[in-house]
Amino acid sequence: MFGKRPSFRNPWAWVPTLYYAQGIPYVVVMLVSVIMYKRMGISNADIAFYTSLLYLPWAIKPLWSPFVDIFKTKRLWIVIMQFIVGLGLAGVAFTIPLPNFLQYTLAFFLLLAFSSATHDIAADGFYMLGLSEHDQAFFVGIRSTFYRLSMITGQGLLIILAGYFETHSGLPPAVIDVTVNPEVKTEQVFLPDSISNFSAEGELKVVANSSSVTLNTKKRSKSEVDSIVHLVQIKNIQNGFYNTKDGQPKLPILKINPADYSKLVGNISIISFALSSQPEAGQDYVVNFDRDGGDKSIAILEGTRFLFNKANWNKPALVVIQVDPKLKTETSAVFKAISGNIPWAWSMTFLILVGLFILFFIYHYFILPYPVKDGPAVKDASVSVGREFIRTFALFFKKKEILLIITFLLIYRFGEAQLVKLASPFLLDPREVGGLGLTTGEVGFVYGTVGIIALTLGGLTGGFLAARDGLKKWIWWMFAAINIPHILYIYLAFAQPENFVIINLCVAGEQFGYGFGFTAYMLYMIYVSEGEFKTSHYAICTGFMALSMMIPGIFAGMIQEALGYPNFFIWILLTMIPGFFITRMLKIDPEFGKKKIEAK
Structure with a gap:
């Protein structure tokens, strides 16, 4: 009874978990690592450089995909x-507390990146082997949904979890409520020399000069704000708060352009805090200042990480917060100065991920089916592996109408690849320069909530219809769905509506169209990958998919600056014309994706 290996299992039992597991390592390496390194005190330059290099395995994964086949x-x-x-x-978790944690954790992140990219190759191949064409079409939206859920887990839940451990592993934090009210009087910004509301007795904790801050929406000149930020930087450096293992950083030089005197930016305020009593000699406390909740339109302009010790425990650490200049209504946010055990907090977070992947490993070991066609492409030991490796690529580029296939893969999302780079800047830019003037918090809601819901619904709808009627029937309509909704951005650019509901509906319409239309792209890659080396050929297709987003995106900003937002969105709409003819030229089996009724 236990010896028989099932060649089929209900896809609901393994497709969602497989693609949820596929997304977690990617988001950990590319996004979570950035936040972890920032909390550990690594410079922005080093974070950007090293984490960008970690993307390499996903970029070049088609090169070793034949080995998986x-x-x-x-x-x-x-x-x-x-x-x-x-x-x-586990390697990341156990090396975070070490003195040379950067080198060690980067090595393990690189291992994660290569193993995750290889997992992507195998999972996509297994998806094609373990499901019928009909189920592949039906579940294409399901797999995308659970992959997106893994992104949300990484960007949201994991960061929240690490923050919880930080808060509950060190000194009691200082909580500061920040309120923005257009009606309050403008106050002079000053740099405090001391913290007035603590005594050097009792429990060691972080204390703030005030538990609440109120400021108005009146704008200030950029020159004034830059000067205040410069003074704050100097104070924090002189007091030793920005010290690293390399010592005290150099004092910054203030540079103000003549135009900055007339340029207006958001209002600012200074928050200060210190320790309540003197720590023991040789004991350092790292205090991180961060948002704990509320409107993202209130942001930290300067000061996120501070080093306290016996020499500076009672000196004020200074933070500059700034209001989004487009904010016009009353709002609030909560900030915390937290001195948690940062290495311990992130080690615990990664150990929980280790437990999660142990569960994935055990679950998929027993639950994944054993498709009949799932086997090595080379079964004859006398066949040269090197020759088969080369043959894998040769067979892909020898496919019938391969130039048409590659052109389609590169041009299908040509407009969307440009839009995705400029959509958020368009929403954020002031109305005077053609944007919609939304605040950061509003843009986060539009794309992070409304947009994600619409995108997911579009993907699920596309998968259902393609599974019911086949890819051929819907591919042109899906191409139209991914391109024609760009008209909504043309409307937004010309009308510049102030109604937030209308803006949400337009973005939701465009995102639904993208989710719906992307279904055809995914299914077409599956369709053209059919054959002897379908796993490798699908990986090669994903390489062209990455290029299709990268190349147009490189030039999108320059085109927008030359044309302005309204004409830029018209340009994006017009770029669908070549794709219209390419899509009409594709030869697709009318039965691909449909449910086949087997004769009994």
């Missing part, structure tokens, strides 16, 4: 890669 089964590759991902996460 040639050796063993996709099922085995999946469970082994999930086990290795677990080992990589």
